[in-house]
Amino acid sequence: xxxxxxxxxxxxxxxxxxxxxxxxxRPTMLPNAARNGVVTLYENAADNGSQIPTVGFSxxxxxxxxxxxxxxxxxxxxxxxxxxxxxxxxxxxxGDQFEDNAPQQxxxxxxxxxxxxxxxxxxxxxxxxxxxxxxxALADGRNAKGHIIGSDPETDLAVIKIDLANNLPAxxxxxxxxxxxxxxxxxxxxxxxxxxxxxxxxVSALKRNHLGxxxxxxxxxxxxxxxxxxxxxxxxDVNGNLIGINSAIYSPNGGSLxxxxxxxxxxxKKIMEQIIQSGSVTRGWIGVAVQEITPELAESxxxxxxxxxxxxxxxxxxxxxxxxxxxxxxxTSVADKALTDSGSMLExxxxxxxGKTVLLKLLRNQTEVAVQxxxxxxxxxxxxx
Numbered sequence: 001x002x003x004x005x006x007x008x009x010x011x012x013x014x015x016x017x018x019x020x021x022x023x024x025x026r027p028t029m030l031p032n033a034a035r036n037g038v039v040t041l042y043e044n045a046a047d048n049g050s051q052i053p054t055v056g057f058s059x060x061x062x063x064x065x066x067x068x069x070x071x072x073x074x075x076x077x078x079x080x081x082x083x084x085x086x087x088x089x090x091x092x093x094x095g096d097q098f099e100d101n102a103p104q105q106x107x108x109x110x111x112x113x114x115x116x117x118x119x120x121x122x123x124x125x126x127x128x129x130x131x132x133x134x135x136x137a138l139a140d141g142r143n144a145k146g147h148i149i150g151s152d153p154e155t156d157l158a159v160i161k162i163d164l165a166n167n168l169p170a171x172x173x174x175x176x177x178x179x180x181x182x183x184x185x186x187x188x189x190x191x192x193x194x195x196x197x198x199x200x201x202x203v204s205a206l207k208r209n210h211l212g213x214x215x216x217x218x219x220x221x222x223x224x225x226x227x228x229x230x231x232x233x234x235x236x237d238v239n240g241n242l243i244g245i246n247s248a249i250y251s252p253n254g255g256s257l258x259x260x261x262x263x264x265x266x267x268x269k270k271i272m273e274q275i276i277q278s279g280s281v282t283r284g285w286i287g288v289a290v291q292e293i294t295p296e297l298a299e300s301x302x303x304x305x306x307x308x309x310x311x312x313x314x315x316x317x318x319x320x321x322x323x324x325x326x327x328x329x330x331x332t333s334v335a336d337k338a339l340t341d342s343g344s345m346l347e348x349x350x351x352x353x354x355g356k357t358v359l360l361k362l363l364r365n366q367t368e369v370a371v372q373x374x375x376x377x378x379x380x381x382x383x384x385x
Contacts, residue, residue, distance in 0.1 A: 057186060061198045063240035066139045066169035067114040068233055070190040071123055071146070071160075073131035111189035111233035112136065112160065113242065115272065117170050119144075119162040122272055123232030124247055125151040128158050136162050139169075139196060150275035153381050154215035154283075156247055157268055159275045171234060174241030176264035179203050179220060187224040187246055187260070189233025199225040201258075208261060209343055213248050215381070216346070219261040220244045226260030235262040244268075284352030285378035286360075287318020288325065290342050301330065302366060308332040309345050311362075323360075323373040330363040350378060 110127030114120070121136065128134060134146035144162040151158035162168075183203045191197055201224030209217040222235060226249050235244035244262030274281045290309040293301075297310060311329045314321050325331075332339060335358045339345045352358060354377040362369045 057184075057198075057200065057238060060186060060236060060238050060240035061188070064171060064186070064188055064234055064236050064242075065196060065198070067171040068139065068188045068196060069112045069114060069121060070137040070196070071110045071112045071121075071127055071232060072135040072137065073110075073128055073133065075130050075132040109190065109193045109229050110231045111229065111246070113232070113234045113245065114168050114170050115173075117168050118166045119164055119168055120149070120272075120276060121146065121160045121162065122245060122268060123158050123160060124245065125153050125156045125158045127232045128160060129153075134160060136160070150279040150281075152271050152275065152281040154281075155263060155267060155271055156214050157245065157263060157271045157275075159272055171236075171242045172240065173265055173269060174237055174239075174243045176220065176243045176266050179206060179237075179243055179264075181206060184238050185222055185224055185243065186236050186238075187222065187226050187230060187233065187262075188236065189226070189230035189246060191225075191227035191229040193229055201225070204259070211261070213261065216267075216350070217343075218264055218267060219247070220264055222260050222262060223258040224260060225258075226262075230260075280380075282354060283350035283378040284354055284356070284375040285318075286320040286323075286325075286349055286373055286375060287315035288320045288331075289313035289315075290331065290345060292342055293330070301363075303330070303363070308339050308363070309342050319373050319376045323371045325360070325362065325371060325373070326364070328364075329369070331360060332363060332368075333361040335359060349375070354378075 110123060112121040112123035112127070115122050128148055128151065131148075134148070136144050136146045138144070142164065144164050146160040146162050149159040149161050181203055185201060185203055187199045187201070189197065201222050203220060204223050205221035208219040208221050211217055211219070213219075220235065220243065222244075224235070226233075226246050228249075230246045231248070233246045234242055235246055236242055242265050244264055245268050246260065246262050248261045250257060250259035250261075271281055288311050291312050293303070293308060293310055297303075298305065301310075308330045311320075311325060311327055311331055314325055314327055331345065334345065334348045335352070337348055339348065352375045354375055357372055357374045360371050360373050362371065
């Protein structure tokens with residue numbers, strides 16, 4: 001019996017020592033630890049659930065590349081009218097290249113991401129804007145005609161669909177809200193039309209706005225090389241999960257200078273679902289133009305702080321006009337939600353359902369005023385010529 005207990009004690013000691021060594025040197029070899037709360041959750045030992053691979057990022061790239069497509073669009077335009085009309089002598093030397101109303105083909109190139117096995121593809125609005133024909137090239141060499149389901153110019157997102165067998169490779173959605181500055185990311189698309197390309201970088205900033213690119217901005221900034229043709233392509237984490245749709249670059253000459261912007265997948269998913277359900281995106285609108293309250297304006301209006309936004313214009317006949325809101329009023333809250341700047345005001349109002357009546361609080365001549373406003377539907381922006 002004594003010998004048995006001696007063997008048991010030795011085995012226990014060796015086991016604890018081995019566990020200590022593994023826990024210290026290779027903690028990922030242990031099962032995921034349980035965290036108690038409302039329910040028992042199991043979390044990966046690595047931060048953010050994204051352990052950096054030890055042999056490169058080929059696994060993530062191979063997982064994503066089949067779901068990233070190339071998008072070719074074309075539209076017919078009219079040739080410039082010849083100042084010589086139908087002069088036969090002019091045609092003798094120059095042919096019909098200046099013939100009145102002769103159709104010309106112009107094409108553009110971008111990327112997209114397959115989001116469902118039945119052929120829905122998420123891309124940028126500017127990739128398909130004005131297109132008469134859309135052709136989608138898959139990574140496996142297949143081509144298909146695409147048709148537009150809907151688009152949203154104010155976030156620069158669009159959804160198209162191809163009709164192929166219901167076994168298309170679909171990307172896995174990640175959690176952009178968990179992204180942190182310094183996370184490694186991959187950008188996948190078709191830059192300059194050379195073919196599908198993977199570039200690597202890091203998340204260099206989050207929640208970039210006031211860039212003047214879109215009406216609604218909340219960009220992920222990355223230094224992964226994004227070039228013309230990458231628009232609409234995938235920005236993924238090291239596990240191959242989609243965290244953003246590549247949208248724009250900062251560059252004076254069209255090439256990548258290490259500052260690219262992607263639309264977070266959290267935004268893209270909401271817009272995509274609305275487009276698939278109804279073909280468009282519906283937002284609330286009250287019909288005012290606003291500007292930020294600077295310290296100088298706060299002093300001029302004798303305000304104690306710079307909270308809220310200054311209403312600089314009210315659209316005639318708009319919900320705000322009908323409710324008695326005036327230029328010069330300071331909007332401080334919408335539906336009891338305090339406003340900090342013009343961005344928070346725009347997001348708060350656009351999230352309201354058209355037809356809903358909400359309470360707005362204003363400051364007018366240093367006196368608080370409360371008004372009820374029936375929210376309207378935000379007009380679709382006019383296409384740029």
